[in-house]
Amino acid sequence: MDSALWALIVGLLLVLMALGSTVLKRLPLSTAMLYLLVGIAVSPIGLELLRTDARTHAPVLERISEIVVLLSLFTAGLKLSPGLRDRRWALPVRLAVGSMVLTVGLIAGSAWLWLDLPLGACVLLGAILAPTDPVLASEVQVQDPSDRDKLRFALTGEGGLNDGSAFPFVMLGLGLLGLHELGEWGWRWLAVDVLWATGAGLGTGWLLGMAIGRLVLHLRREHKEAVGLDDFLALGLIALSYGVALLLHAYGFLAVFAAGVALRRLQQRQAGPVASASAVEQALIHPDRTLAETVAVDPQHAPSFMAQAVLGFNEQAERIGEVAIVIAIGALLWAVQWDPAAWWFVPLLLLGIRPVSVRLGLAGSPVSRGQRWLIGWFGIRGVGSLYYLTFAVNHGLDPALAQRLIALTLAVVVTSIAVHGVSVTPLMAAYEKALRAARPRA
Numbered sequence: 001m002d003s004a005l006w007a008l009i010v011g012l013l014l015v016l017m018a019l020g021s022t023v024l025k026r027l028p029l030s031t032a033m034l035y036l037l038v039g040i041a042v043s044p045i046g047l048e049l050l051r052t053d054a055r056t057h058a059p060v061l062e063r064i065s066e067i068v069v070l071l072s073l074f075t076a077g078l079k080l081s082p083g084l085r086d087r088r089w090a091l092p093v094r095l096a097v098g099s100m101v102l103t104v105g106l107i108a109g110s111a112w113l114w115l116d117l118p119l120g121a122c123v124l125l126g127a128i129l130a131p132t133d134p135v136l137a138s139e140v141q142v143q144d145p146s147d148r149d150k151l152r153f154a155l156t157g158e159g160g161l162n163d164g165s166a167f168p169f170v171m172l173g174l175g176l177l178g179l180h181e182l183g184e185w186g187w188r189w190l191a192v193d194v195l196w197a198t199g200a201g202l203g204t205g206w207l208l209g210m211a212i213g214r215l216v217l218h219l220r221r222e223h224k225e226a227v228g229l230d231d232f233l234a235l236g237l238i239a240l241s242y243g244v245a246l247l248l249h250a251y252g253f254l255a256v257f258a259a260g261v262a263l264r265r266l267q268q269r270q271a272g273p274v275a276s277a278s279a280v281e282q283a284l285i286h287p288d289r290t291l292a293e294t295v296a297v298d299p300q301h302a303p304s305f306m307a308q309a310v311l312g313f314n315e316q317a318e319r320i321g322e323v324a325i326v327i328a329i330g331a332l333l334w335a336v337q338w339d340p341a342a343w344w345f346v347p348l349l350l351l352g353i354r355p356v357s358v359r360l361g362l363a364g365s366p367v368s369r370g371q372r373w374l375i376g377w378f379g380i381r382g383v384g385s386l387y388y389l390t391f392a393v394n395h396g397l398d399p400a401l402a403q404r405l406i407a408l409t410l411a412v413v414v415t416s417i418a419v420h421g422v423s424v425t426p427l428m429a430a431y432e433k434a435l436r437a438a439r440p441r442a
Helices: 002-024 032-043 058-079 088-116 119-128 150-165 167-176 182-221 232-248 253-268 278-287 289-296 300-333 342-362 369-377 383-393 399-438
Strands: none
Touching: 002 032, 002 300, 002 342, 032 167, 032 300, 032 399, 058 232, 058 253, 058 278, 058 300, 058 383, 088 119, 088 342, 119 383, 119 399, 150 167, 150 182, 150 253, 150 383, 167 182, 167 383, 182 232, 182 253, 182 300, 182 399, 232 253, 232 300, 289 369, 300 383, 300 399, 342 369, 342 399, 369 399, 383 399
């Protein structure tokens, strides 16, 4: 009976989402909010079809959230087309480094002063909650590679970078709790966890993205081979980048994001005229697969076809992953021992720490006041925070300490899903309207 109910619930949910996706875009409501409600409904609060606990099921939750974040990071990288010398990269880099470090520090300081947590736990909490989420932020991200909007580019790049750049602070927090080796005066943490793991992660992903992309294009252009199954190309490149990075003791999240950026950059370098975009789009949706195979091996269209086919598959896989992980988050809530401090801690983070860190991190940057305000507001927390939380729990976190971090983290994530889900449609509609009004009329 449980299997039948699950099939019914998931089937109805997916069909409703497919039929009502355009309606939801016009309403102050996000798909993640619906998935969250479904998760609560199937937990012991409702139908009791799913009985999960963040500590008991931490290994499974870590793996699921890890996979969903990887899919999302690769998708984010594929959406970002500018070369590394493009000035637009300055905004996400400043957000993912400067603003994120400030966020970790402000959260840790607040926890030290008012939550009565040990220093390591304060740093760990900051690292868990500092990164913005690439999975739940699709409505405010770059919609396609030709999108040149500063706001969307900044938020997309930030979500792709800071899910990896938060890792050193997770390791620092675990080290201060005695669960990770930091070295004397922190030399190992700085040399290995910060410098090596970050640089090697980005370099590994970039090299593999370029190498695999060039190999596929060579086979298609010169030998008319390696055609079709671009979904396997996407999954293979994600797994390869992640696996090699982990073997090198580097950050796999950064490697996967860099692989996506590299693949898109390769397409930008080798693609034919802009007019080829329409040919690729028609080939991807045309019922005759012969047309797609012809365009896939065409020397002019092959790079754009490869990039768009991989991106299309990855976006669909990411949506399926979002359904699964947000339902899981909703199903966790019944077992949480809520911390009373969440009533002031969550507003402090979303309304105080995030806007302040963005304002300081972007000081002097070429963004408008409205864009800076929206970037400060759309610091969406979600699946990335769940991954870091379960990662820490699985590394031997004290049960009592784990319970407090679980309560605070899930309070932030659930609140973020709700308030950002309600506000994203009207705020982004107002933003787009203001952009259109500011454009000079022909």
